[in-house]
Amino acid sequence: MEEGNSQNQIQRSDIGEENTQTLESNRITDQHLLQFLDSTDDYLTQMDSLSMMLRQGWFELASARYSMGASRVSSAMLDLNSHSAATSVQVSEDVDSGVRKARFALCKWGSSDNVKQGFGEAKLGDDSLQLRHRSSSPFSESTEKASPQNGAPLIVDDQIQKERSKSLSVFGTLVSPKLRTAQLSFETALEKLVEIANARSTMLSTFDQVNKKLEET
Template sequence: MTESSPAACRELLQENLTSIKKRLDELSLQYLTAMEEYSQQWELCNTDLQQGFIDLAHAKYTMGADKISRFSYDKRMKAQVQVAIESEQEHPFPVLTLKESCLCENDESEVTADGEQANDQSSEKPSGARRRRKLQEETPENESEHTDVQEKEAAAVAKENRKKRSRDPLNWFGFLVSPSLRTSQKHFKTVIDQLVHQVNRIHELDQLEKQYSLLKREKEKLLEQA
């Protein structure tokens, strides 16, 4: 019994060492893969950023420097997207996500557009109401209710499309803007999304480094006991 007990302890110690070494190898491969993706993402981010500035310069050249300047900015400008911090169970670190901002929903330009649309609808309301009454007299009750639901859904979709158009910063510089300005905007939007992913990647790399350090210390303790 006295001879088998040390042997069993050494065997258990060896199994723990093997398990820790295997986990360290897995973490090393995972870290190197994440680091490679991180480096590649930075290259893509730099490319989009450079192309965005090139397209912006071309738009200034074609439209004129006085058209695209700070004097064309809307002083009521508000953020279109916000960064939200979420805690997920599968991630031991907070995850950043981009969400559409609610700060620009009450923009005065939207109110003006909605007001003009409401006036147009009010001027056409009597004839439309008479047509609906005629249809209701000629059609069953279920069909008339279905028509009302479709009209409400179409109105909601049209209102949302007007809000999206009015919130587009390209409208500050006119309705017929240069295509280069539109592509520049797309590049900068892509960069914003990429930067948020890069921050999450940094948190992931930090977490992998912490796990590797903990396992390495456990390995050193087991080697001391051996």
Template sequence: MQISENSTELTDKFMEVDHHVLNFLDSMDTYLILMDSLSSTLRQGWLELASARHSMGAARVSSTLFNLKSHHASTTLEIDDVDTNVEPPLFTLCKWVASDDSEMNNGDANRKDDELSPAKPETPRARDEEPQARRAESGASPVSPDGHVQQARSRLLSMFGTLVSPKLRATQTSFEKAMEMLVEISNVRASLLHAHNQVQKDVKAAK
């Protein structure tokens, strides 16, 4: 009876160790895929920006046109307050969560509420519903296609003039996707480090 119980405990222990190793390998695979996708997306964004600058002119696509006035951030990063010893931290990207200065000063509450459109991309904890690697390869964006989001994007490009090159709009989309990927990569990296720590503990326990 005692031998049977010890055998069951050892089996459970080995299964737990295997689970930790599989989690580590899965996180590593997802991390590498996302890094490759990020590199491709950034490369595409820079090429589109160069094309837009060529067609519109260097004077119209220049950092001197940036709005350097103080304004509310339209994109924020949230971090869940969790016990890192139990589970990895969770990073969430919230996009278009604040309206610009003119709308804030006008106090138009209804319009401000319409502007709220947080984009919360899936994290490694929800890979069963939609794998991160699949979203990265397809280029799908969790940004809502609602009209107010498109208006917010257009306002950001208005500094470059009324009529902007389609390549400039494509540039905006590419770098937007890159920002989403960076948050996904942060989540995967946190999961990777957490899984690595678990594997290290298993190795020490085995010794």
């Protein structure tokens, strides 16, 4: 009898351990699935926001062309010579999140400081991803004024403004305010594209995690 009771206890212990492992595996699978749904929702939201930004940008560009004249705002005014890119995208591998995925950061107007800032903002946005997160406005300020507390001068912002004015100088000295607004709209849309690339990278990596868990079960 004692041997039979001992065997029953061992079997119950094994069953309990298996149930615990199954519950833990299901919990991890559910967590990956929720992350995938969150990243998919974020990706679709960002795509919708990008569409709104582009529509607004084209509308403002059309308004500028109407006020300045078609001869001044046309592709014939663009400088088609080879020159260095004012804005570029830097790609690296994100290993801090525990999931291998590509991380994209925007370098605006050739500033390496903007790359570091872009990485920080992208990482913060990825960590605070929520299913019901909605942006209150599709447009955000392209540059933020530095506060006196952090000691950062406004030189960077002034340089960006000079670069923006320089890029619009091909259309003449005096340009329509609508043209400047259109420039900001397309610049913001470019930032949104990088956010979309990061959201898609997160979505694909979490999808792979879900598939791996399903294959293990």
